[in-house]
Amino acid sequence: MTQSPVVAEVDFHAPGKHTGFLRIPHSVDRSAYGWIGVPVVVLNNGTGPTALLMAGNHGDEYEGQIALGRLARELTPGDIRGRIIILSTANVAAAQAGRRVSPLDAGNLNRSFPGDPRGTPTRIIAHYIEETLMPLADYAIDLHSGGQSLFYPATLLRGSGHNDRERASLKAMQDAFDLPYTWVFTSGGGPGSTAPTAMGAANRKGVVSVMAELGGGGAVTPEILHLCERGLRRVLHALDMLPGHAPDTARGSREVNAIGLIHAYETGVLELLKEIGDDVTRDEVVALIHHPDTPWTPATRLRSPSTGMVLCKRAMAQVARGDAVFQIARDVSA
C-alpha cells in the first residue's frame, strides 16, 4: 500500500501535550515545495483509551471547531487518562474558506474516505485519518452542523452497534453526551462499511464512533455550543478519560430515526410553515415556495410525503429544485 505523504509535526506516542501541524504536501505556483497545515493537538498521559476528536470536517460547521479548540487549550495532560487526539479543523482549507468543500480541490472530506495518498489534498487528509489516526483510536467523535444550508438541533448520531460491547459503549456515549436528540441509524456500519464518511472509516477500523449535528445556518448558536462543550467533557468522563470531571445531572435525549427528506421541485423563496420538533402528517403543507419574479403566480405548496416530526430544516430562504427543505424523523419507540 502506498505510504501517506503526510508529515506529522507531533509525536502521537510521547507523554505530554503536543501541538503542531499535519503537513499535507501542496505544490502550486506560489509555493513549489509548500504544504497545507492541518492543526493537531495530542494529549497523552499513561495507560488508557485513545479518543480521536474531530471537527471542521465540513468547513462551514463551527460549533465543533470552537469547542475542540477550547478543549485543546484548557486540558492539561494531568487532567486526562490515556490519549486524546484533536483535529479541530480536519479539512483546514475548507474551514478557512468557511465552506463545506475545500476550495483547493472541491473535496468534500466526509465523502472522501477511505481517501487516496496520491490524491488531491482532501483525499490525502481522508487517507491519513483512516489509515494513520483511526488505527490509534478506540473512540472517535466527529462534530458537524447543518452548515450554511441546513439547521439541526443539537443531535447525536450513532449506529445501533454490531455486538454487545459496541452497543453498550454507544449507549454510554449517547447518555453522557446528553444532547436533546439522538438519531440512531438502523442500518450500515460495521467492519464491512463502504460509507465514504469519517464514521465509515471508524467502522472499518473497529473504532467506536459517534457524530453530532450542532446547529448550522453558517452561524454559531451559543446554547448549542454550550451543549457541545458540556457533552464532550461528560463523554470523556464516561470513558474514564477525564477522571476529575464532575458531570451535572443528565437531561435525557429523544431517540429518533430519520425517515426521509422533503425536497423542493421549484426555484423561489422559501417560507417554512414548520419548526424543528413540530409534528407533520402525510400530505400536510409544510412550506410555501414564493416566486417573487412573477408575484401574480401563487406560491407553490410543498407537502410532506410522510408522517413524523421535523428534525432538520433548510436555513436559507432561497431554494432551487433538488434542495432539501426538511428532514423528517420518527421516535425510535414509535
Ligand SMILES: [Zn+2]
Ligand atoms: Zn457536516
